[in-house]
Amino acid sequence: MLYLSISGFVLPGHLNNETGSKRWVVSQNSSLSVNGSTNVNKFSCVIPSYDQMDTLTLKESKMDKGVILSGNIGLAISSFDCHNSAMTKQLQKTLEEKQFPVLHIRFLSLNKLPELASKPESITGLVEIELAGVSKRFEVNYQISQDNQNVVHLLGLRDINFSDFNLTPPRKLGGMIKTKDQLSVNFRLNMKTMD
């Protein structure tokens, strides 16, 4: 009875019945891109492959209908590649790479338990982004799916501003060339389920 009340009734079938949680290991072919623009060009900077083995844990919250998604990924600012060395150096300088070398994304929650089907499902969730020593919470739009090899694909999209992190977008030639405050952050995590 005790087992049933913990695992059978409380938890949905696709969560781990023993622990009530699911663990996903982030694989190396995960990536993050940042898209922005200036008044003279557009830029797209990517961290093409994630070189850590971090784990995200999915757990249904007992307090409300939401789902706790916990875990943290740390991305080295020096790994950004803007496909133009000057632009890459500029982004790293703007993000104060020397003082704050790592961008952290802390996963906090999802609005609902994902179905994990092959067809991408739209969900939202809360994350905390730490950049240049400033942490800020954002609601992120996700597309989540699972392929036939049981790899979970989590695509997150969110617009942020340099100013959210007390960063000043670069301006050149007395302000004649200005970088727009808004950046579009786009991350793709490919994750394997841990038993």
Added chain:
Amino acid sequence: MPPTMPISSNLIKMKKILLTGLIAGCILFVLSYGGLYLAVRFFPSLFTEYNNPLFNSDGSRDVLFYMHAFIISFALSWFWDRFKGLFKGAFIIRGLEFGFVYSIIALLPVMWISFSSLDITVVMVLSWFFYGLAQAIIAGVVFAKVNP
């Protein structure tokens, strides 16, 4: 003892240099930054390389940037007053020659050392050279007219 100019004559000369420099500075300010604004607007691809940490990006030196038109005008005004006797002909010709002389003596070596030591493109250096040449010709024409 070499003969010296009276103090009042020196003051008048200085006033002339400053006034001519100020007039040229105002004209260069409008033409240089107006031209730069239009160039950024209509030829944005020429300016993508400026997204580089080599160039100041926090706005802390904007005042210095916009003072450049006056700095170059006052410097050239003194140079003109000192050597204007060497430039002959109509005021347009005198202004043109003055601009070319300045560009060869001052701009070319500076552009040469800039390109050889900084991570900048040929297009960028050439644009600076022609920008400076245009500024010096305009200033020269103004000087030839105001302080012949």
